Amino acid sequence: MDFGSFLKSPEIKVKVVTYRDIFQDKAMIENRFGEDYRDRSAIIKLDSADFKQLNVKKGDTVTLKNSFGTIVVKAEESGYEPSHKGIAYMPNSPWSNMLVSDETGGTGVPKFKDISATITSAKGAKVTEPGF
Amino acid sequence: MEKNYNVCTGCGMLCDDIEVESEKNIVNKVYTACRVGVAHMKEGRESAVFRVDDKPVDEATAISEAVAILKNAKNPLIFGLGTSTNETQKLAIELARKTSATLDDTSSFCLGRVVEALLQNRFKACTLDDVRNKADVTIFWGADPSDSHPRHLSKYSYFPRGTEKQRGWEEDRTAIAIDVRKSHTAKICGNNFFQVPPGGDAEFIDALIAGLSGKLPKTSYNFPPKRILELANILKGAKFGVVFVGLGLVYSLENLEPLFRLMDALNEKANFHLIPMVGHYNMRGFNENLFEETGYVNSVKFEDGAVKHGPEYSIVEALKAKTVDAALIIGSDPLSSLPRSIAKNLLEIPVISMDPCETLTSRSSKVYINTAISGVESGGSATRMDGVKVEFKPVVETKRLSDEAVLKKIMEAL
Ligand code: SF4
Numbered sequence: 001m002d003f004g005s006f007l008k009s010p011e012i013k014v015k016v017v018t019y020r021d022i023f024q025d026k027a028m029i030e031n032r033f034g035e036d037y038r039d040r041s042a043i044i045k046l047d048s049a050d051f052k053q054l055n056v057k058k059g060d061t062v063t064l065k066n067s068f069g070t071i072v073v074k075a076e077e078s079g080y081e082p083s084h085k086g087i088a089y090m091p092n093s094p095w096s097n098m099l100v101s102d103e104t105g106g107t108g109v110p111k112f113k114d115i116s117a118t119i120t121s122a123k124g125a126k127v128t129e130p131g132f
Numbered sequence: 133m134e135k136n137y138n139v140c141t142g143c144g145m146l147c148d149d150i151e152v153e154s155e156k157n158i159v160n161k162v163y164t165a166c167r168v169g170v171a172h173m174k175e176g177r178e179s180a181v182f183r184v185d186d187k188p189v190d191e192a193t194a195i196s197e198a199v200a201i202l203k204n205a206k207n208p209l210i211f212g213l214g215t216s217t218n219e220t221q222k223l224a225i226e227l228a229r230k231t232s233a234t235l236d237d238t239s240s241f242c243l244g245r246v247v248e249a250l251l252q253n254r255f256k257a258c259t260l261d262d263v264r265n266k267a268d269v270t271i272f273w274g275a276d277p278s279d280s281h282p283r284h285l286s287k288y289s290y291f292p293r294g295t296e297k298q299r300g301w302e303e304d305r306t307a308i309a310i311d312v313r314k315s316h317t318a319k320i321c322g323n324n325f326f327q328v329p330p331g332g333d334a335e336f337i338d339a340l341i342a343g344l345s346g347k348l349p350k351t352s353y354n355f356p357p358k359r360i361l362e363l364a365n366i367l368k369g370a371k372f373g374v375v376f377v378g379l380g381l382v383y384s385l386e387n388l389e390p391l392f393r394l395m396d397a398l399n400e401k402a403n404f405h406l407i408p409m410v411g412h413y414n415m416r417g418f419n420e421n422l423f424e425e426t427g428y429v430n431s432v433k434f435e436d437g438a439v440k441h442g443p444e445y446s447i448v449e450a451l452k453a454k455t456v457d458a459a460l461i462i463g464s465d466p467l468s469s470l471p472r473s474i475a476k477n478l479l480e481i482p483v484i485s486m487d488p489c490e491t492l493t494s495r496s497s498k499v500y501i502n503t504a505i506s507g508v509e510s511g512g513s514a515t516r517m518d519g520v521k522v523e524f525k526p527v528v529e530t531k532r533l534s535d536e537a538v539l540k541k542i543m544e545a546l
Contacts, residue, residue: 015330017330020280022168022278022279022282023167026168029168029171029175030175032468032489032491068471068473087330089313093468094467094468094492097469097470097471098471100472101473102452102474104449104452106443106449108431108446108447109240109241109383110474111383113330113383113384114331114383130468131495132479132496
């Protein structure tokens with residue numbers, strides 16, 4: 001068994017891959033500040049092994065953190081085959097953008113699809129509000 | 133009987149076969165469009181909103197405040213325009229010239245490089261209609277049209293019976309997905325889905341090029357060489373191939389060299405075209421209009437009649453270096469779409485937001501002008517993702533001003 005699972009709140013490292021989702025896009029057009037858009041954006045899809053290690057249930061909140069930002073979103077198992085331990089998927093949104101590096105090497109292009117973060121359980125905590 | 137078809141401006145496909153039913157300038161029913169298109173066509177609603185410093189004002193006050201901001205700025209940023217008509221974009225270029233502004237759009241951090249290369253004839257181009265009628269092999273690379281351009285596969289790239297492709301997807305077409313994730317499009321491609329690790333595209337390209345010339349394709353992540361050779365064989369047999377380039381591929385490449393190499397190699401053995409998977413309905417139009425005026429597709433700065441270009445004039449670098457002292461954002465929401473670590477610098481300068489809907493940017497702006505939905509409540513022309521010009525009339529009327537009308541008023545007052 002992984003040592004991590006003995007700790008009170010295990011922390012795992014993931015690479016976050018963002019993607020687009022038609023249902024989320026539609027929700028955004030209808031209302032960017034609506035519940036539907038938030039529910040379809042503020043989520044992270046994890047490999048089942050990572051999910052188990054975090055000791056959370058579907059819909060529990062988790063904290064994603066790196067040096068650029070911290071967000072609380074809902075976790076779910078991706079259901080993707082084959083296993084993608086260490087890689088997590090998230091729809092592209094203001095939430096995922098809170099974790100994107102400001103390093104661009106002067107190119108004008110942020111590394112939107114190259115996000116590293118740690119995840120811990122945030123059971124009971126509310127999903128982050130994306131406002132400024 | 134002549135039917136009255138509308139154009140959907142919900143994405144870069146600009147589908148021109150949409151029928152709607154409307155009453156009292158509200159669209160009630162939308163036929164033929166996809167889920168996103170229906171939501172987009174029905175977006176129209178309330179009467180005009182103008183705000184300054186979070187307080188409701190009348191049109192004249194909002195316009196004069198916007199003008200004052202632009203007048204006071206030494207280096208204003210004009211940004212957005214991906215969901216504006218060609219006519220609006222041309223006005224914005226004129227305005228940028230007049231105000232010595234930095235002018236940019238979202239393409240500087242997405243597909244601009246690819247469109248630029250296309251305009252410089254670095255790739256063989258074709259239209260979506262060619263794809264529908266002739267394409268036998270299509271590659272979706274870092275692109276998932278099933279989610280981003282929902283009617284792409286059914287209208288053009290996979291399912292239809294085109295003039296020279298009467299047997300459609302069952303026999304006449306092969307669709308291939310190359311992606312880091314088994315997307316909805318990848319599922320449709322079945323066994324022709326090639327999953328690469330994040331950042332692994334350039335290596336995959338070189339392995340594929342090796343495979344195309346019969347060499348052993350190698351990758352550091354040990355992608356089965358046999359599968360790459362199988363893929364190379366399919367591609368070699370293409371009579372009319374198309375590579376649809378998505379953001380997944382562009383973000384994974386440091387520059388476009390691997391893509392140039394690949395397209396050249398493919399065209400040595402077969403016949404391959406390229407179409408960028410442009411998201412916003414008229415991002416390509418912006419690139420083309422600016423290219424025509426300046427020779428650049430984005431990231432420019434006008435100064436004393438001259439034009440400068442470079443990444444330092446992209447929204448990202450301009451905000452990072454804090455070189456711009458005001459911003460006019462047209463139909464775009466950088467506070468949502470840029471990394472927060474960069475976008476937050478917008479909060480330090482006066483922002484004018486012109487947008488049909490409330491966004492994080494409109495809510496944080498000094499001046500907000502609620503404009504008509506381009507393509508639904510106002511008409512004009514636009515350039516489809518494949519470069520084809522499309523004209524459209526408004527579907528319903530509105531009291532809200534089009535972004536074109538607002539820009540005209542600002543220009544007059546300046
Ligand atoms: S595919 Fe794009 S243009 Fe066509 S109906 Fe859907 S959103 Fe509109």
